Amino acid sequence: MMQHNSSGAEAQNNGWTKPEAAATAQPGAVRLQALDLQTVPRPVAVMTRDYEQTMDFGWHSHRRGQFLKCEDGFLTARILSASFIIPAGYGLLIAPDRPHAVKAHGPVRFSSVYIEPETRPELAWEPARVVNCSPLLSAAIAALLDEPVEYDEGGRGAHLAALILSEIARAREGAFALPEPADRRLQLLCREISADPAIDLDIDGWANRIGMSRRTMTRHFRTETGMSFAEWRRRLRVAHVLRLKAEGGRLEEIAARVGYRSVSALRAVLREAFS
Structure with a gap:
């Protein structure tokens, strides 16, 4: 977001x-x-x-x-x-x-x-x-x-x-849209990840954080956005990477800020996004 x-x-x-x-x-x-x-x-x-x-x-x-x-x-x-x-x-x-x-x-x-x-x-x-x-x-x-x-x-x-x-x-559609959910709890989740994409929580951790069960969260997220939570988070991180690169950031610094453990992992995600 x-x-x-x-x-x-x-x-x-x-x-x-x-x-x-x-x-x-x-x-x-x-x-x-x-x-x-x-x-x-x-x-x-x-x-x-x-x-x-x-x-x-x-x-x-x-x-x-x-x-x-x-x-x-x-x-x-x-x-x-x-x-x-x-x-x-x-x-x-x-x-x-x-x-x-x-x-x-x-x-x-x-x-x-x-x-x-x-x-x-x-x-x-x-x-x-x-x-x-x-x-x-x-x-x-x-x-x-x-x-x-x-x-x-x-x-x-x-x-x-x-x-x-x-x-x-x-023209072929690219994977560069980030639909926004209507559920307020999912909106809170999306805002928190947008503010800090490097937050290291898995699906269970996020579900607990917003007061939903894992199954309910994942089902509602897909219904409201048309994609899985993992895919949505990947797209959000790509958005942050491209923004930081455009603003002059170095890949080593960007990887850490966005939540990737290495530059090679970041490059692999970018290759997938543009494939």
């Missing part, structure tokens, strides 16, 4: 540039804002951002659906029912009008693809999910960034937009 409390400059002041300038400008001429891309007369619109340090964008939403692709660095995001980690080369698909919070950890570069909701009916918006970006999807997004915002609807830009939608629709 990742916290996103404060708002970054762009989330606080998501002001309009002049619509006519934003719609017709060539790449690089105008610094487009997210609001500018919600109403452009094209089904797909893209922008990119670079930040040199940690940035918290707070809670917000967009009229269009969003595909948030991490190009370099590391992002985390939240919706009301789950948290997500977004490593480089992956993207988070967020439904239209869905409140969400995003945080960039350390230097980061990301692209946002804004999609008209009815453009691709077969694109499943639910559940929100992190997917692996194919080389073709990455190249298509980069190429569309070089096109005018109001690209030729019968030309290269339109073909790139269609390719982006097709690649997102078929």
Whole structure:
């Protein structure tokens, strides 16, 4: 569970540039804002951002659906029912009008693809999910960034937009979601592990700590999150590892802080997460 409390400059002041300038400008001429891309007369619109340090964008939403692709660095995001980690080369698909919070950890570069909701009916918006970006999807997004915002609807830009939608629709989901349980006792468990992922308790120890039997805890946890407690804790630890790495931590220090006995054990977990 990742916290996103404060708002970054762009989330606080998501002001309009002049619509006519934003719609017709060539790449690089105008610094487009997210609001500018919600109403452009094209089904797909893209922008990119670079930040040199940690940035918290707070809670917000967009009229269009969003595909948030991490190009370099590391992002985390939240919706009301789950948290997500977004490593480089992956993207988070967020439904239209869905409140969400995003945080960039350390230097980061990301692209946002804004999609008209009815453009691709077969694109499943639910559940929100992190997917692996194919080389073709990455190249298509980069190429569309070089096109005018109001690209030729019968030309290269339109073909790139269609390719982006097709690649997102078929992208493979990664194991980077952390669903949040509704049970208050399980919420307490998740908060404690999030605050200190190195706590060395087994399932019996956690069940006793929150006043549940082992069987009840494990059954309820799987029912409410869709995964085992062990898998949820592994994903949480991976999230902490990637965040600490993005913020400049050394693997030896990170392994101890997150609860791994050695760097080799940590590397094995990371290989499994990205397999």
